[in-house]
Amino acid sequence: MRPHKKMNQQISTAASKKGAITRSKNAANTSKSEGKESELPKRKAEGSPPNDKTLKRSAFGDITNARESNITSQDVKKLSKKIIVKKADPKGNEKANMKVTVTVPNKSTAIQPVLKTHTTLKKFPVSTKPKVVRQKNEEVSTKSGTSQVLEKEIKEDISVISEQQEINLSSKDNSGNSSLYVSALDDTQNDGSNSHDEPQMLEFPILEQAPSPKASICKSSTTARLPEGVEDFDKETLNDPFQVSLYAMDIFNYLKEREVLFIVKNYMVRQPSISQWMRSLLVDWMVEVQESFELNHETLYLAVKLVDLYLDKIVVGKETLQLIGAAAMFIASKFDERIPPLVEDFLYICDGAYTHSELIKMETNLLKVVDFNLGIPLSYRFLRRYARCAKLSLSTLTLARYILESSLLEYSFVSESSSKMAAAALLLALKTKLLGGWTPTLQYYSGYKLEDIGHLAHQLNAMLHKKPKTALTTVRNKYSHKIFFEVAKIPLLENLDL
Structure with a gap:
C-alpha cells in the first residue's frame, strides 16, 4: 500500500473516532439527501436571550419615552381570538353555548414610534378591558350572580390566551430569521404597565389639516369687525414678513399701555438752576448732534425723553445740563444704532468741557435713575x-x-x-x-x-x-x-x- 493512501486511512479513522465529518463522508451524505434542503443550525449571538423569549423591537426604539402606548389596529386584530363561554339562561335552564369575541392586548407588542408632524396630537382614553361582543338575537343575564360567573370565566380564559399568544408571537418572529442579533433589548415585560382590568391611556396621532397662515390674522384686523370706512392695512401687508402684520396692532396697543410708566411732570418748579429756555437750547444742540453723526430719529427722541425723565427726579446745576444731554445721546445711540459713536466723539462734540470719567459716571447715574428701562414709547x-x-x-x-x-x-x-x-x-x-x-x-x-x-x-x-x-x-x-x-x-x- 502506498504511503499516502495509508496516511489518508489513518486520518479518516481518527476523524471517525472523534465524531468529525470528513469530506468523503460529507459528499456521501449529500448524495443521499439529494432533493432535500439541508437544515443547518443558524448562528446566534452568545449574549442573546433564548428563542422563546426573544422580542423584536422597532427600528427607532423607544424615542417617545412611552411604554405600551402605541398598539396598532393590526396588532389588535392578531390578538383577537374567539373563545366559547357558557351563558346562564335567565330561566334557570342549562347553560347554553355563546360565541364571544375577546380582544386580548399583548404586553410584548413592539412599541411603534410616534413621529412628529405638522398636525396636532390628540389624546383620548382607550380602555384595554376585554370587549365582549354578543351575537344578534342573544341576551345575557344581568343578574349579579350570573355576571360574576361570566367575568371570572372570561378572566381565566384571557390569562391562558395571553400567555399562549406571547409564546406564539415570539416564536413566530424568531422563526422567520432566528439569526437576527437582538441587542439592547427593552424590558417591556415588567415596566409597571396597567393590568387587563384597569383602563389605559393610549396616544394615537390624529391627522388634521393644518390651518393656513392667511386664515389666522390678528384679532384687531379681521376677527373683530372693522368700523365702516376703515381699511385693513395689516391684512394688505400680511405677506410681507418685515411688516409683522399679525402683531402690529397688539404691539402699538402695548406701547400705549406703557406710556403711563414714563409720564413726566412739571419738574421746572423743582429745578432752581435751569429754565425752560436752557432746556430748549439743550434740545436744539442734541438735534445738531443727531445731524452731525447722522443718527436715527428714534435716537434723538429717546435721548430727549431720557433727559426729561432724569430732570424730573434729580435736581441738577446748569453746568451739568450739557453733560446730561451728551450721556443721554450716548445711551440712546448704543440702544438704537448699529454703529454708535464712541465716547471720544461725544467728548469732542462737547468741546472738551467734560472728561471721560465724568461722561461714564453720568451715563451710569442716568441708567440707574430710569431703572435701565429703555423700552420707552416714542x-x-x-x-x-x-x-x-x-x-x-x-x-x-x-x-x-x-x-x-x-x-x-x-x-x-x-x-x-x-x-x-x-x-x-x-x-x-x-x-x-x-x-x-x-x-x-x-x-x-x-x-x-x-x-x-x-x-x-x-x-x-x-x-x-x-x-x-x-x-x-x-x-x-x-x-x-x-x-x-x-x-x-x-x-x-x-x-x-x-
Missing part, C-alpha cells in the same frame, strides 16, 4: 405707524415729522402723551396740506377721536407761528433742505378749522 414711532395705515405720502409724513420734532423744544408738551402728540402733529399736517381731516382709519388705528387731539393741534399750530429765534434754528434749517421736501417753507394756516 412719538416718532406712533407717527410713522399712523401715516402708513392712512397711506399718506412721504412729503405729508415729513411735514408731520417737522411739526413733531419742533415740539421737542417746547417744554409745555413734556407732560403730553407721545401717541397723542403724534396724532395731533399728523392732523395738523393734513390740514396744512388741505388733505382732509381725521378719517375713520386714523381714528381706528390711533385710538383717538378728533376731540381728543384737537386742542393739541391748535397748540402746535400756534407754536409754528412764533417768531423763530436765532439760537433755535437747527430744526427749521434741517427741514428746509430739499431732502426733507422743504416742508419748513410751506405756508402755515392762519386759522385752523378742525
Whole structure:
C-alpha cells in the first residue's frame, strides 16, 4: 500500500473516532439527501436571550419615552381570538353555548414610534378591558350572580390566551430569521404597565389639516369687525414678513399701555438752576448732534425723553445740563444704532468741557435713575405707524415729522402723551396740506377721536407761528433742505378749522 493512501486511512479513522465529518463522508451524505434542503443550525449571538423569549423591537426604539402606548389596529386584530363561554339562561335552564369575541392586548407588542408632524396630537382614553361582543338575537343575564360567573370565566380564559399568544408571537418572529442579533433589548415585560382590568391611556396621532397662515390674522384686523370706512392695512401687508402684520396692532396697543410708566411732570418748579429756555437750547444742540453723526430719529427722541425723565427726579446745576444731554445721546445711540459713536466723539462734540470719567459716571447715574428701562414709547414711532395705515405720502409724513420734532423744544408738551402728540402733529399736517381731516382709519388705528387731539393741534399750530429765534434754528434749517421736501417753507394756516 502506498504511503499516502495509508496516511489518508489513518486520518479518516481518527476523524471517525472523534465524531468529525470528513469530506468523503460529507459528499456521501449529500448524495443521499439529494432533493432535500439541508437544515443547518443558524448562528446566534452568545449574549442573546433564548428563542422563546426573544422580542423584536422597532427600528427607532423607544424615542417617545412611552411604554405600551402605541398598539396598532393590526396588532389588535392578531390578538383577537374567539373563545366559547357558557351563558346562564335567565330561566334557570342549562347553560347554553355563546360565541364571544375577546380582544386580548399583548404586553410584548413592539412599541411603534410616534413621529412628529405638522398636525396636532390628540389624546383620548382607550380602555384595554376585554370587549365582549354578543351575537344578534342573544341576551345575557344581568343578574349579579350570573355576571360574576361570566367575568371570572372570561378572566381565566384571557390569562391562558395571553400567555399562549406571547409564546406564539415570539416564536413566530424568531422563526422567520432566528439569526437576527437582538441587542439592547427593552424590558417591556415588567415596566409597571396597567393590568387587563384597569383602563389605559393610549396616544394615537390624529391627522388634521393644518390651518393656513392667511386664515389666522390678528384679532384687531379681521376677527373683530372693522368700523365702516376703515381699511385693513395689516391684512394688505400680511405677506410681507418685515411688516409683522399679525402683531402690529397688539404691539402699538402695548406701547400705549406703557406710556403711563414714563409720564413726566412739571419738574421746572423743582429745578432752581435751569429754565425752560436752557432746556430748549439743550434740545436744539442734541438735534445738531443727531445731524452731525447722522443718527436715527428714534435716537434723538429717546435721548430727549431720557433727559426729561432724569430732570424730573434729580435736581441738577446748569453746568451739568450739557453733560446730561451728551450721556443721554450716548445711551440712546448704543440702544438704537448699529454703529454708535464712541465716547471720544461725544467728548469732542462737547468741546472738551467734560472728561471721560465724568461722561461714564453720568451715563451710569442716568441708567440707574430710569431703572435701565429703555423700552420707552416714542412719538416718532406712533407717527410713522399712523401715516402708513392712512397711506399718506412721504412729503405729508415729513411735514408731520417737522411739526413733531419742533415740539421737542417746547417744554409745555413734556407732560403730553407721545401717541397723542403724534396724532395731533399728523392732523395738523393734513390740514396744512388741505388733505382732509381725521378719517375713520386714523381714528381706528390711533385710538383717538378728533376731540381728543384737537386742542393739541391748535397748540402746535400756534407754536409754528412764533417768531423763530436765532439760537433755535437747527430744526427749521434741517427741514428746509430739499431732502426733507422743504416742508419748513410751506405756508402755515392762519386759522385752523378742525
